[in-house]
Structures are given as C-alpha cells and as structure tokens.
Amino acid sequence: MTIEAVPSVAIPAVDAIPGTKPVPWRHRHLLDVAGLSAADLDLVMRTTDAMREVLARPIAKVPALRGRQVTILFYEASTRTRVSFEVAAKNLSADVVNIAAASSSVSKGESLVDTVRTIEALGAHMLVMRHSVSGAPYLAADTFGGSVLNGGDGWHAHPTQALLDLYTIRERLPGGSLEGRKVVILGDLLHSRVARSNIWTLTAAGADLWLCGPPTLVRGFEAWAGRGAASGRRFHVTTSVEEALRDADVVMALRIQRERMAAGLLPSLREYAARYGLTSERLAVARPDAIVMHPGPMNEGVEIAADVAAGVQSVITDQVTNGVAVRMAILYLLAGTHADRSGAA
C-alpha cells in the first residue's frame, strides 16, 4: 500500500463525516497490533496528531462519528481504558453505550456470541471490548457485523495501549525516532498484554528492546526472542535489572498483582520491590534524559517508587492524555472503513 495520500486526509478530514474522504486504512477491526504494517502505524500516529489538535480546541468535539453507536463492553474492571474510550467516542460525537459485565460471559450463563448478537441488534456500529480470556475479541469479530476494537484480552493484546505508548515515546524522543533506542519493559511480562502488544510495535519501530523481570515472570519470552528474531522482531530478555536499565532511553514498569504471590510465582511484594522495583537509584544507570512510563494502575512503592512516578522523567500522565487522542484516531480510522463497506454516511 502507499501512504502518499496520508497528508491530504490527516488533519482536515477529522472534521468531516466519515466515508466522505478516503482513508488509506484497510482493517475492519483492531484486534491485535501484530497485523499492522509500518505504514499503518504511521497513519495512526499522524491521525493522532490531528486528534491532539482537536483536543487543544476550546470545544474538543468533531462530528466524525455522529449517528454512530459505539458500545463499550468490559468483562474486567477498568477505569482508565474504559473512560478513555468513552471520552474519545464522545469527542467524535458518537452515541456511547456502556455495558459493565460483572463477570465473564461463561460464568454468567449467556455466551459471548449471544451477548454480541444482542449488542448488534441494539444498533451498535462499533464494539469496544475487554475480556479476561485471550482471543475473545476474535470470537466477537466473527459474530459482529461492525468493527471490534480490542480494549485488552487476557494476556494477549492491548493494542491501543501499545499505540499510545508508541505515540508518547515518539513525542518525547528527540527526532521522534526509536531506531536503536534502548527501551526496557520491566516487571510481570508473563501476564502482561501491554508487554505483548508493545513487543510488536516497538520492534517494528526499530527499538533496542529489553524485557526484564523475575525468572518466573519472563517465562516463555526467550522462546519468542529466539523464534521471532528470524523475522526481525529482535529483543533481549534478562533477569538483571542493572543490565536492562543501563543506558536505557525509555523504562516502562508493569503492574504487579497480588495474585502472583498466591500462585507461588513470587515470595512477596516486599522482595519484588527490593529486587525489581523502579527506584531513583536504579534509574540512575539509565540515560539522564530517560523517560519513565507505566500503563497504570500503579502500585506505588512496589513496581515503581512514588518519587519516580511523580518525577520529572515520568510521562505517565502524558500517556493518559495521549490515550484519548490515540483512541479517537482508531475510532475514526475504523469508522472510515465501516462507512465504505456499508455505504452508509
């Protein structure tokens, strides 16, 4: 595909009704970042720039999704991602329906397929979903007539988080390029959909990616590093924080959950904090201008020290702000393909 058309649609088109301007975006759903090309990622970044411009206006609202119903279906507790999607959809003038499913469809009795059919019958054009089972959005996409946006599935993927992380890093690094920059993801890799999605986008962007955590929580990633290297997805796996952080440009800490102790994967939170917590002392071996990230919600004092989270190197609140812009961009791009396919304006 070509990306020459991008500049002509990027900024002005966001004020237009979708479907009236061609968008070089060929994906109906956003289920994963694995299938996104470099051109796709570039388009998302440019469109996010346009949405940032919208957000800077006195009235941060455009009509792009007017008349579109966006249903947000979350099977797991979430504040920031759910609200971020809701704000993003409302900024685009969509009608937003929120469904908080207290537990998984399996234990509730109604199957996910039936739930999705119901949501479609109620008029949804786009479905944003979060689910505790890896791959669940693929089942929804197989059923739903519109577009499905994965808001996080099990340990598998959190595409909009990876895109907002990429945007935030590009924004903060001089020149906006990750090529050869050392990026560290620190913590519980095993259970992290944020880490898995970031592996795809950060390696695609050319980063020198390092994964670091206790041996029980980086299990399996060495196999990925070995097999994936053949196709250019190169990264390093280490249990040494010192090795990982040395001269790093970007450090992303991941949340540690208490359940990991019950599962016998860690002795204690105290020991984790002592050996793997991102403290200012540890951060001192990174580059002086290194940025600190966290997808939230944080356990301050465990995986990240409070002074680091609130320090000058932290871009954690930027991540939240950029999250709205990235989600606006994704909703906008998917609505464009949706309109083209259905013929609806």
Add this chain to the structure above:
Amino acid sequence: MTTGGGPDLEISRAWLVDPAAGREGPGEIVVRDGILTAVTWLSGADADGIGPEGVVVAPGFIDLHTHLREPGNEDAETVASGLAAAAHGGFTTICAMPNTSPALDEPSVYVRIMGAADASGSPVELLAHGAVTVGRAGEQLAAMGELADVGVVGFSDDGSPVRSAPVFRAALAYAGALGLPIVEHAEESSLTKDAEANDGYVATVLGLRGWPVAAELTAVARALAILGDVVLDEPGARLHLTHVSTAVSLDLIRLARERGLPVTCDVTPHHFAMSDDWVAGARRWAWEAVDGTGIARDPWADGALVAPPYSTSVRVNPPLRAAEDAVACLTAVADGVADAIATDHAPHTEVDKAVEFGAAATGISGLETALGVALAAVDADRLPLLRAIEALTVGPARVLGDRTRRAGSVGLVEGAPADLVVFDRTERWTVTTDALLSRGKNTPLLGMDLAGRVLLTMAAGRIAYEAPDA
C-alpha cells in the same frame, strides 16, 4: 445376491494391503454372500499398471480411542451416529471411552450402549473400555471384575489421568490379573491447571496459558515406574499410554520397552500432523512446519497464517504441540514405537465450541479424517503406506490382545466374513459439516481437501458404508 443375504463383491486390479501378512501389492478380491472367498495377488503382466496410488483394499480399521457421548450428551454423538462416522472413516471396530454421563463404571452402562449398537443396525463392532475408578473420580476402583465379565477390553479414566499413584498401582495389578490393560491419559494435572495451549512460542505470543511438555512426561514417567513395580508381582499387568504427544515421552516409552516393560502406546492423527502453529492460524502439516534441520519455523514470519487465531476447533487435550514434537509422533508411527494410530474422536456440539478459546470443550472429531490425515503423511513420504495401515489394524488389535471378533485374523483372510475398507487415493474429498456423519463437526480440517475417499466399508460381512456415487 445369493440366498444367504450377504453382499457379493468383486474388486479387480486394486492395491491390496495386508499388514497381518506383512504384504502389499496388486491383487483382486472376491466376496460372496459376505464371505471373503478369494484374495488373489497378481504378478507379472497381470499386475501392470496397478500401483499403490489408486484404489486400495485394506482390512477394516480399529480405533482404540473413541468418545461416543451416549449416555449423557447425545446432542454431541450417539452410539448410532458414532458407528456411522466410524464406517465412513473406514473403521470396523471402535473402542468407546467410558467418560459418559453416567460413566461406564459398572455393567449396566455397558449393556445400555451395546443395546444401542445393536439397535443401530450397524455392523461396525463396538467395544468399550470401562472406567478405572467409580465415577472416574480417581478414588475407589470401579467394578473391574464385573466389567471384565461383561466384556470390556480395557480400563481408562480418560479425559483425566488416574490422579492417585496408589490407586493407579492397584488398578494396574487388578486389571493385569483380569488380562486387561490400563489405558492411561498421561497428564500431571497440577501442571495443567487452566492450561490452554502447548507451553512454548505460540502460547507466549498469543498470551495463552502454557500446557507444558513436562505435564505429560511426568505422568508417563510415573506410570512406567509404577508398572515396573507392579509387574514384579503381577506379570499380567499391561499399560497402554494413549494420545502420546511429545518426543520426550516417546523416548521414555522406547526405553521402557527396551527394558522389557509391557507398555504400548498410540498417537493421534492430529498430534502427528498438526502443530501448535494451528492455534495461531496456520493450516500446514507438521512436516511442512519444520525446516531442513527439523526445527520449527516461525508461522508469523513466512505467511503461514491463513486462518484467524484462537479457533476452538484446535483446542484439544493434550494440546497440539510444537512441530518438532508432532514430527516425532509421526516418526514413532513409522518406526513402530507407537503401536497404533488412535483417533481420540471427541465430538462436541457447536454450543460447546462457540465460546472463548480457554472456555471451549477440548477435543477434535476425528474418525472420518484419520485416514486422510495418515495418507497426507504417506503422500509426503513420511510414512510408508503399509505401516500406516498396520497402525490402524494389526497394531491396535495387538493392544487389545486380539479381543475383536476378528480374533487372530485382522487381515485379508480367505473364508472369513469380509471386514475391509476400499478407498481411492486418486480421489480427494472436502471435509464439510454435511460430509461428516458424526454429530461432532468440530474439526480444524473443515474446508480442507483430504486424499483417499472411502468407497466402501464392510464389517462382519455386511456393508457398513458405501459412498453414494461409488
């Protein structure tokens, strides 16, 4: 048609495969009144132009491991639909697993399913394994003696391992004295809690909970260790390890046999032909998923992903393994470490499969695709045809101690009731929900073409399946 009522049949110029005689070649067969009256091997000019790539006649297949869902889940499969599926797949003897509801842990359930088989009118022979423990709960021994009296051919808690080692030891000894094997599903359950896919590269990328190779190896090692203990007191004890899925387990079984332990094993078509790449959306055979040095290739790197990931049709226990393990399973069939190919036919309803991957029922509907998958390996020069047929006939018969009604004659035997399958290797067929006679349409092969369409299956001298246009 003669007065006896059995069918007449003549097949000339076919490729006969008779693993009981260790022989294959051009030949002809004649069936009169259901009896195989003549088996003629052709040579010289008569044999010109007859090759193994055309119409093949072989003894009817035996499946050691079939799940019928009657009683308890007849929406997924009944005895009658399972027998019809068997005949369509070329099987003339199948062994039902006891994990029905209620479990086959005492004679009344056995009598019930045998009655259903009789009522179906199918000439396919139904055998059954009894449960090892009451309710397959792993605690108290089932009525093994009574079950042996009514005719079970082995004991298994399949679907689950026999969790308690002392109970497993007792069961091996008790069954041994009855002359029957324990058919063990080798899985250390504490290592597979909530597991979703083979622990490795694909599971890591897809964020699926890993199902480690060690869970099978640990259980295989435990079972062999206990067998070695039990045979000292009960020389009749026999262990059959079913659906073995890993190279290291097969290595251990090979070693145990070299040491003289009475252990046999089977592998399934899906474990020798498919790999965990299929969970990611690949649909290439396992031997195509390894490079020239036998190392698994990266399905994300070379355009192998042709289907969406997380298809529940590939969710199975044990899970599809890495391509290296799958190739090792195929090698085990070829070199005889695996005595049999068993289908682990596990039909499920669409409702039980149309859910999230991790919540889906485990199992693949396999009776009707086993031959086609085996022939794919034959076509790829990975498995000799004679050995493939042997692993579907003589091999499983030996595991059963020749307890089929064909006792001692699982071959093309003149004078016996015809029990055979005729298939055409030049004809491919498409696996569709309509083509499958099983109620379980749960196979990842839907939409794919398989070689070796079955033209005719005869069991006990009667026609069990005949292709509509054959």
